[in-house]
Amino acid sequence: MLSQRTRYAIRALLHLADRYGEGPVQLTAIAETQNIPAKFLTVILSEMSRAGLVDTQRGKDGGYWLARPPHEISYGHVVRLTRGSLALVPCASRRAYAPCENCVSQEECRIHFVMLRVRDEVASVLDGITLSDPISELMAA
Secondary structure, three states, rough: OOOOHHHHHHHHHHHHHHOOOOOOOOOOHHHHHHHHHHHHHHHHHHHHOOOOOOEEEEOOOOOOOOOOOOOOOOOHHHHHHHHHHOOOHHHOOOOOOOOOOOOOOOOOOOOHHHHHHHHHHHEEEEHEEOOOOOOOHHHOO
């Protein structure tokens, strides 16, 4: 399940993607339009800035904008940044692997092999969709 933080991050980045090339967007505009608490949004956008997805400028005419074109930012990248992994269980994670507690050996665990396949399928879908993909294409798939 996606965390609230991940959903907020995606919504904020989509808001910026829709305004790509138009200059800085004020935090309050994003927060109000996307119904995201401003304090939480500040933390999320700071994280996105450290990851190189968002640039920012302070001051009266400041705000936030995408640091890269929307077609270069996949949903998978954003989910990994905010969630850490696409895997549903720790033993299927590529980046945050950990053996599952109270489990049989990994070689015997049928759940492990199913979750590896689920992780790969989820990665294929999320890495193949970018912030610039129109809703009509997503609905047709």
